[in-house]
Amino acid sequence: MKWKFPFLSRNLQYSLLILPLIIILHSQNICANKSPDSFVFQKTSLSFEDRVNCQKAIEKIFWEHRVWPKDNPHPKPSF
Numbered sequence: 001m002k003w004k005f006p007f008l009s010r011n012l013q014y015s016l017l018i019l020p021l022i023i024i025l026h027s028q029n030i031c032a033n034k035s036p037d038s039f040v041f042q043k044t045s046l047s048f049e050d051r052v053n054c055q056k057a058i059e060k061i062f063w064e065h066r067v068w069p070k071d072n073p074h075p076k077p078s079f
Helices: 010-032 048-064
Strands: none
Touching: none
């Protein structure tokens, strides 16, 4: 059975077939050049205060990007 895509030119069809192969080969080459030690994660311990500060920073970003409903006439409270 022959696949036919009349809306795509022949060159575009070949490009769509070759592109995933190039991406796979390139990603394998990048991983092959890395030493195993580069994938080791450093274990760092955060103090409770550092963890609380990080959590507050994350929640502040979420709050700043929250969409306030149009049916609520009151302004969005500050963080």
